[in-house]
Each structure stands twice: as C-alpha cells, then as structure tokens.
Amino acid sequence: MTWSTFECWRRGAVVLAAVVIAWSTTAGIARATSQGPVADGPYVGTLPCADCAGIRTTLTLYTMGEGGAPLVYRMTSTYLGTRDGDRTEERLGPWARVGSGADAVVRLEPSHDAIRQSWRRADRDTLVLLDRDEKPIATAMDLRLRRDATATAARLEPPRTLWRGTLRRQADRLLFTPCGGGQPMRLRDVSPEVVVTAAITDLGFDRRGSVYLEAYGTLRQGELTVDRLNRAGVEMGCPKEAIGFRAFGHEPSWSLVSNRSVLRFVEPGGATLSAPPLPLSWRWPGGRPDRAEASLASSTESSALNVVLTPKICRDTMADAVYGFTAQVGVARPEPARTLAGCAFLGTEGLP
Known part of the structure; x- marks a missing residue:
C-alpha cells in the first residue's frame, strides 16, 4: 500500500x-x-x-x-x-x-x-x-x-448499544447500575440459552451478589434486555480509557490492544510491536450477525499480525473473568511464525 x-x-x-x-x-x-x-x-x-x-x-x-x-x-x-x-x-x-x-x-x-x-x-x-x-x-x-436504480440502499445502522455497569441481585430481580451513575434498572437476559446469566453464574454471582458486567442490549420502559456478553468480572470496573478492542492470553502471556492512535502487541517475553490503528472487518453467515467473526491484518517492515475474534464465551480463570470472544493471533514477523490463543472484548468497535 x-x-x-x-x-x-x-x-x-x-x-x-x-x-x-x-x-x-x-x-x-x-x-x-x-x-x-x-x-x-x-x-x-x-x-x-x-x-x-x-x-x-x-x-x-x-x-x-x-x-x-x-x-x-x-x-x-x-x-x-x-x-x-x-x-x-x-x-x-x-x-x-x-x-x-x-x-x-x-x-x-x-x-x-x-x-x-x-x-x-x-x-x-x-x-x-x-x-x-x-x-x-x-x-x-x-x-x-x-x-440497481430500483433498490433503496439501507442506511448504515448505528452500532449496537454496549451497556457497562454493576449487576446486583435483589430478591428475585436483577438490578443493573450503569457506569457514570443513574438509577438502577431491571435487567432481563434474553441471550440464546441464557448464556449471559450462565457466564456470570460461573463467576460465583449467586454467591457474591454482584459483578461488573458489559453486555449488548436495549432499554425499554425502564427494563434493560441484554442478548450478548462483552465481558464480566469480579475485580473489573468501569473503563478509564477508550479502546477499540483488546485481546490477551496467558501461558505464555501476551496482549493486543487497539485504540485511536496505535495497534500495540506485547509479545511473550515483553517485546512490543506497534502498527497504525485499523478497524475490525466482520463477516457472518447470511441473516446471522450474532455469529459475526471479526478479523484484522496488520503489517509493517518489522511485524506482521493476523487477528481473528470469534463469538464464543472465553473464561479467564486466573482473573475470575469471562469474555464474549475468543481470540487467535498469528504472528509472522519477527521470526519464528507462531499462533497465540486467548480471550477478547470490544470497546468502541461496534458489532455489525
């Protein structure tokens, strides 16, 4: 290019x-x-x-x-x-x-x-x-x-709403308090197979009584219905900085973060690769955006990365956390080529 x-x-x-x-x-x-x-x-x-x-x-x-x-x-x-x-x-x-x-x-x-x-x-x-x-x-x-002069092109839809905040149980109700304050609202999980509830239950939500939650949903008449998990964790909190997305893994430890200024990959061992920021590309089976898979390819003279985010629950047992995407990062440069696996979540990057 x-x-x-x-x-x-x-x-x-x-x-x-x-x-x-x-x-x-x-x-x-x-x-x-x-x-x-x-x-x-x-x-x-x-x-x-x-x-x-x-x-x-x-x-x-x-x-x-x-x-x-x-x-x-x-x-x-x-x-x-x-x-x-x-x-x-x-x-x-x-x-x-x-x-x-x-x-x-x-x-x-x-x-x-x-x-x-x-x-x-x-x-x-x-x-x-x-x-x-x-x-x-x-x-x-x-x-x-x-x-096609007879067809009306669809307008580009705004990104789905990502809700961030603390989820608590009150008797038989789930109450969600969004980041930045505001009144608690009732939350209802309408995700397939109630996967959001299942994920936070695995974190011990029933025992602890509260958990930080990020999920995609819709607010109607004071009730928040969520249908897709972004991330949840016992020790998480409201984000302090905007990122596009983040992926990471353990054993070996690595991290990839994208924001408005840089795409930064920290390799196992601590070496850092940086590249210009890129948006994610999405593809999905027709009519099934809930199965949308994201990818990104970045290369410079010194580095080459290929990233794939798959919509599948990913558990981080080391941090009592759960994420809405699994991540696979292929590193072609510097040598030797290798593939790393881990978890991922979205920030300002919107779902299709």
Whole structure:
C-alpha cells in the first residue's frame, strides 16, 4: 500500500471512529443521520464461481457525506447451487478510494491481503472486478456489478448499544447500575440459552451478589434486555480509557490492544510491536450477525499480525473473568511464525 493510499484509508477510518463515538448518544444519532453516512449503491450482479453456479453479489459503499471520505462497505454474497444449496455470507469492513476518473479504483479491505478485492469504476453506475494486482482480468465472463436504480440502499445502522455497569441481585430481580451513575434498572437476559446469566453464574454471582458486567442490549420502559456478553468480572470496573478492542492470553502471556492512535502487541517475553490503528472487518453467515467473526491484518517492515475474534464465551480463570470472544493471533514477523490463543472484548468497535 502506498503512503497516499494508506493516508486516504486512515482519514476514512478516523472519520468512521468519530461517527461511532457520535452514535453513542441520542444526539449523536441525529447528527450522524443529518450529515451522513451516505450509501453509494447498491451495486448488484452475479459473478463467476469455480465450484458453484455463480455468486450473486450486492455491494454498498458508505461515505461521510455525498462523495465524501470512505467509511465502510457492506457486501452480501450468495453462492448459488453449492452442494449444500445456496449459501450466503455477509461482510462489513473498511474500503479506500484510489485514483480518479478512468483510473479510479474501489479497494475493499485495503490492508488485508488475504481478502482484499479491487474494482475499477468503469462509469458512475458500474464496477468491474480486477485481479490481485489491480489489472483487468482476461475473460469473457461478466465481472461487473451495476447500480440497481430500483433498490433503496439501507442506511448504515448505528452500532449496537454496549451497556457497562454493576449487576446486583435483589430478591428475585436483577438490578443493573450503569457506569457514570443513574438509577438502577431491571435487567432481563434474553441471550440464546441464557448464556449471559450462565457466564456470570460461573463467576460465583449467586454467591457474591454482584459483578461488573458489559453486555449488548436495549432499554425499554425502564427494563434493560441484554442478548450478548462483552465481558464480566469480579475485580473489573468501569473503563478509564477508550479502546477499540483488546485481546490477551496467558501461558505464555501476551496482549493486543487497539485504540485511536496505535495497534500495540506485547509479545511473550515483553517485546512490543506497534502498527497504525485499523478497524475490525466482520463477516457472518447470511441473516446471522450474532455469529459475526471479526478479523484484522496488520503489517509493517518489522511485524506482521493476523487477528481473528470469534463469538464464543472465553473464561479467564486466573482473573475470575469471562469474555464474549475468543481470540487467535498469528504472528509472522519477527521470526519464528507462531499462533497465540486467548480471550477478547470490544470497546468502541461496534458489532455489525
């Protein structure tokens, strides 16, 4: 990636982070709705497939304002006629605009070599798939996505609300007091198989009577319904600084944290690798965002990291804590290559 391309993407990522922060309040939602983001698309078409009848594809590009800085893309790909029938996958991640005019290229996942895609903007309403070197593909097959003038592109939804605070039991009720104060509210767990309650029970919640909890949910008529765990712990407290996400592991001990200024990985043994901050990219089976898996790839001259966060309960028995994601970090540089496993949780990074 050239410096100008990276800088273009970085500015878009910074703007996206600002939108996410703005969305964290009701007033912010109003501002984001009036100023952007704006949907460009959808672009639709059926692309060739090596082992299926075709890939029905819908791509929408979101920008900050009309023609503004790139924010994220959303792509739905349906693999037609596979052995298991039609299979749909959805993606949400960063994109970059490279060049202008006849040389304009739309680059999806600009920092992620394994899943990067590039498209030439043939005209205002047409995108043409390019090869990995961003050259035309010599084929008679149709590689175009065309703007569907009859379809209304969905607006980019604000991130799901992450609630942070202390959970206590009062008789047969669960009472949640949010960070920053406020009146306690009743909490109801509607997660699949009541996994949030099961996780905090494993921490000894019934015996202790209180626990710090971060969960995604909705407040209606004074009752908070939660359906997804971010993290919970006996010795945790309200966060003192904003981070995008954090992953860590024990035996060996390692840590990875992303914030607005840096992606920092502390290796087993204490050596530190730093890289520019990157947003997570998400993909999930069609219609199942609750199974969304996040990934991130970062490389510099001295380091190369590949991160995957999977939505699965992860228990940290050393700290009486439980997390909503497992983490796997592949470290290719410096040598030797290795893979580390652990737990993870989100901060300002929003769920799809």
